[in-house]
Every structure is written in structure tokens, then in C-alpha cells.
Amino acid sequence: MNETIMRLLMIAVVLGGALFIASGLIWLERRLLGLWQDRYGPNRVGPFGTFQVVADMIKVFTKEDWVPPFADKAVFVLAPAVIVATILMPFAVIPFAPAMQVINLNVGLLFFLAMSALGVYSVTLAGWSSASKYSLLGGLRAAAQMLSYEVFMGLSLVGVVLLSGSFSLGRIVEAQQGLWFCIPQFFGLVVFVIAGVAETHRLPFDLPEAESELVAGFHSEYSGMKFGMFFVGEYLGVTLVSAMITTLFFGGWMGPLLPPVVWFLLKTFFFICFFILLRASLPRPRYDQLMALGWKVMLPLSLMNIVITGGILLARG
Amino acid sequence: MLPKLFFGYFAFAIIVLSLLVITRRNPVHSVMWMLLLFFQIASMYLFLNAEFIAAIQVIVYAGAILVLFLFVVLLLNLREELLTNRFISAWPVGLVFAGAIFAGAVSAVAAFVPNFSGQYTVDVINRETHTKALGQALYTDFLFPFEIASLILLIAIIGAIVLAKKRMRS
Numbered sequence: 001m002n003e004t005i006m007r008l009l010m011i012a013v014v015l016g017g018a019l020f021i022a023s024g025l026i027w028l029e030r031r032l033l034g035l036w037q038d039r040y041g042p043n044r045v046g047p048f049g050t051f052q053v054v055a056d057m058i059k060v061f062t063k064e065d066w067v068p069p070f071a072d073k074a075v076f077v078l079a080p081a082v083i084v085a086t087i088l089m090p091f092a093v094i095p096f097a098p099a100m101q102v103i104n105l106n107v108g109l110l111f112f113l114a115m116s117a118l119g120v121y122s123v124t125l126a127g128w129s130s131a132s133k134y135s136l137l138g139g140l141r142a143a144a145q146m147l148s149y150e151v152f153m154g155l156s157l158v159g160v161v162l163l164s165g166s167f168s169l170g171r172i173v174e175a176q177q178g179l180w181f182c183i184p185q186f187f188g189l190v191v192f193v194i195a196g197v198a199e200t201h202r203l204p205f206d207l208p209e210a211e212s213e214l215v216a217g218f219h220s221e222y223s224g225m226k227f228g229m230f231f232v233g234e235y236l237g238v239t240l241v242s243a244m245i246t247t248l249f250f251g252g253w254m255g256p257l258l259p260p261v262v263w264f265l266l267k268t269f270f271f272i273c274f275f276i277l278l279r280a281s282l283p284r285p286r287y288d289q290l291m292a293l294g295w296k297v298m299l300p301l302s303l304m305n306i307v308i309t310g311g312i313l314l315a316r317g
Numbered sequence: 318m319l320p321k322l323f324f325g326y327f328a329f330a331i332i333v334l335s336l337l338v339i340t341r342r343n344p345v346h347s348v349m350w351m352l353l354l355f356f357q358i359a360s361m362y363l364f365l366n367a368e369f370i371a372a373i374q375v376i377v378y379a380g381a382i383l384v385l386f387l388f389v390v391l392l393l394n395l396r397e398e399l400l401t402n403r404f405i406s407a408w409p410v411g412l413v414f415a416g417a418i419f420a421g422a423v424s425a426v427a428a429f430v431p432n433f434s435g436q437y438t439v440d441v442i443n444r445e446t447h448t449k450a451l452g453q454a455l456y457t458d459f460l461f462p463f464e465i466a467s468l469i470l471l472i473a474i475i476g477a478i479v480l481a482k483k484r485m486r487s
Binding site for chain 1: 343
């Protein structure tokens with residue numbers, strides 16, 4: 001009984017924490033972008049503009065929630081819910097500290113990959129159900145982009161699984177005692193980070209919603225809280241990928257002096273800022289360049305990584 | 318009792334969802350019902366303690382193959398698709414074949430041994446985890462069939478490239 005209550009409490013803390021961080025990121029990203037691009041960003045509402053999030057929330061909730069008459073209504077309404085659900089689910093398997101985890105699955109890593117593979121439906125169906133040409137083009141781009149980069153994301157993690165001998169995320173963190181996987185799996189890390197940017201379709205890889213070409217891409221027709229779901233989903237995605245980088249390559253909760261949870265949050269925060277820095281500094285490639293980078297650079301790189309890691313492990317016995 | 322109840326639910330859901338997939342007029346709706354169907358099948362694997370197969374079912378079928386279906390279906394002209402009939406006139410022939418396969422499967426049930434045999438007992442699988450036991454079986458006892466399956470896939474990949482390749486101007 002006690003254990004059930006603890007688990008429910010854990011679920012509430014993780015869900016609340018993830019949503020709190022994601023909404024905080026909306027403010028943080030705009031402030032950091034302002035800093036790096038030599039302008040102010042939101043600084044009027046409350047101290048340093050921190051209440052901007054509240055103002056934005058009020059705006060999003062009170063806007064007219066419009067469904068286009070030419071849209072496929074059921075699919076149109078379902079699509080934004082799918083992205084938030086598929087991104088929140090993997091938080092259940094992330095170990096924030098020893099024994100501080102909603103559930104320790106034997107196939108935790110595969111669970112993460114499966115859930116992030118399902119995110120593509122939200123974007124693609126949103127693009128299709130809007131029945132507008134810009135939305136459809138955005139949806140098509142998203143389908144091809146996310147499908148390709150999923151492959152590299154999966155392949156880049158094979159090295160990590162080989163080294164730790166387990167799909168369980170808790171075991172993977174424990175296997176990094178002494179040496180974090182970012183050093184022996186450097187190429188895996190590079191591929192994973194790039195695939196992570198493409199999976200969350202963040203700038204510089206935000207081709208499905210490239211505003212200079214497609215208005216707002218797959219979510220052109222969305223308004224009010226349905227648009228808000230896509231918006232929050234993007235920040236949840238950034239948080240998730242940062243937490244996964246920390247878990248898989250940078251020793252998760254490990255670190256001296258400070259408590260494990262603090263180390264985990266600090267490392268995750270660092271990678272979130274790195275994602276924002278990427279957005280602030282890099283231009284967007286053309287779509288064919290994005291796909292060529294994927295299949296001609298990332299795929300061979302991740303395959304090489306697997307062969308070399310496997311070979312070294314085999315030679316050591 | 319409880320396991321039978323769960324099995325009954327999954328079997329019922331799988332049949333209903335399959336019927337929905339083939340009877341919808343809108344191909345995109347068919348794909349979405351199929352997505353739900355794949356989840357039910359994955360749950361059925363989980364129910365059998367086959368966690369690795371369940372995860373792979375979602376990653377490969379729901380996460381990759383069905384997205385490609387959707388990709389093709391998105392490009393269809395829906396106005397024409399909605400007017401045409403879902404079933405061609407030869408559907409009774411298909412029904413006969415399906416019935417024959419079903420009868421074959423039912424008659425084969427008796428030959429199926431539901432116990433674990435050989436070295437992979439329930440104890441071993443619980444200790445080694447399902448994923449490890451499956452990997453060991455695939456890469457030792459069944460290495461040859463496994464490699465043949467991979468070769469067949471390779472041939473399919475090369476075939477697809479050959480078909481899609483544009484002819485070079487000589």
C-alpha cells in the first residue's frame with residue numbers, strides 16, 4: 001500500500017516537474033536568445049520578466065479555439081494531444097537518482113525509442129488533417145525527417161548498450177562509474193545530439209515548420225490551447241533529450257559533494273542551454289541538405305561506431 | 318481467471334480493430350486504427366512476458382513501417398478515394414483463403430507444445446532477462462536461419478534501390 005502511494009507521488013512529482021521546467025523554458029529561451037543576439041527579450045512582466053509565462057498562459061487559454069471547417073475534426077483535435085503524451089511517457093523510465101524513478105523497466109531504453117518514434121504521428125497527422133497545402137508539406141517533411149533520424153538515434157545508442165550490457169537505464173548509469181560514456185562513445189554522443197535536435201524538430205532542423213517557406217508548417221491552422229500543446233511539446237522534447245543525454249553519456253546522477261538529484265538537474269540544465277545556444281547561432285539548412293547529412297554522414301558514422309566498439313569489446317574478451 | 322479475461326479483451330480488441338482497418342473509407346483513418354491495432358498486439362506480447370518483442374513491435378511496426386504507409390496515403394487524392402468502394406468484387410475468394418488458413422491454424426493447435434523445453438526454462442529467462450535469453454538463442458542455436466532472414470532483407474533493400482533508381486543517360 002505504502003509503495004503504491006510512493007509511486008503515485010513519484011508520478012505526480014515527475015509530471016509536475018517536467019511541465020514546470022517546460023513552461024519555465026519558454027521564458028528562459030527568449031531571455032537567452034535575447035542575450036546571445038544582443039537584444040532584450042521579455043523583461044517587463046515581473047522581476048526579469050519571469051511572469052511573462054503567466055501572461056502567455058492567460059493569452060493561450062483565452063484565445064478562440066478554432067477548428068477550420070475544411071479540417072478532419074477528429075484527427076485535428078487528437079494530433080496535439082498525441083505529441084504531449086508521447087513525450088511525457090519516457091520520463092517514467094529516467095532514473096533521476098538511485099531508486100528515484102517511476103519504474104525501472106528491463107527495456108527502458110527501447111521504451112524511450114518507441115515513444116519518441118510515435119511522436120511523428122502527431123506532427124504528420126496535424127499537417128494532414130488541417131487540409132492546407134503548407135500544413136501538408138510540413139507534415140510530409142516531418143514524416144521523412146523524423147523517420148530517418150530515428151534510425152540514427154537508435155544506432156547511436158547501440159554502443160552504449162554494448163558497453164553497459166543492458167537496456168535498463170538504471171544499469172546504464174551504474175555502468176558509467178569511473179568513466180562516463182561520453183569519452184568511449186564520443187561519436188555515439190555526436191550522432192545522438194544531432195538526431196535529438198532533428199527528432200524534436202528544433203532550429204536549425206525545424207524544416208517541418210520553417211516559417212520563411214511554410215507559414216508555420218504543420219501547425220499553421222492551429223490556435224489557442226491546441227497550438228499551446230505543440231508549443232509545450234517542443235520544450236518537453238528538449239527537456240527529454242537533454243535528460244537522456246545526461247543519463248546515457250554523462251553519468252546521470254553521478255557527481256561529487258552535491259546530492260544525486262541536483263547533479264542530474266544541473267547536467268540536464270546545461271544541455272538545455274546548449275540546445276538554446278544551437279538555435280541562437282546556427283542557420284537552417286535546406287531540406288535536401290538535411291536528408292543528405294543524415295544518410296551520407298550520420299549513418300556511416302553510427303555504423304562505424306558500432307563496429308569499432310564491438311570489435312574492441314570482442315578483442316578484450 | 319484474470320489471465321483469461323485479459324486474453325479475451327486483447328483477442329476481441331484485435332479482431333474489432335482489424336475489421337475497422339479494412340472497412341474505413343478514409344485511408345488515413347484506416348492507418349490510425351492500424352496504429353491502435355499494433356498497440357494491442359504489443360500488449361499481447363507484454364502479456365506473454367515478451368518485453369523485447371513488444372518494444373520492437375512498437376518501434377518497427379508502429380514507429381517506422383506504418384509511418385511509411387501514412388507517408389504514401391497522405392499523397393493520395395482523398396476526394397477520389399472516398400468515392401471508390403473499399404472491397405473489390407472478388408472479396409469472397411479472399412474470405413475462402415482466410416477461412417482455409419484459419420482452419421489450418423486451428424488443426425495445428427494440437428501439435429503445439431506449450432511447455433518450455435531445452436535449456437531456456439522459466440527460471441533461466443527470469444534470471445537472464447527475456448532480451449538476453451532471446452539474443453543468445455538467436456545468435457547461437459538459430460544463427461543460420463537468422464542470417465538467412467537478414468540476407469532476404471538485404472536482397473529486398475537492393476531490389477528497392479534498383480527499382481527506384483533513375484536510368485542514367487548513356
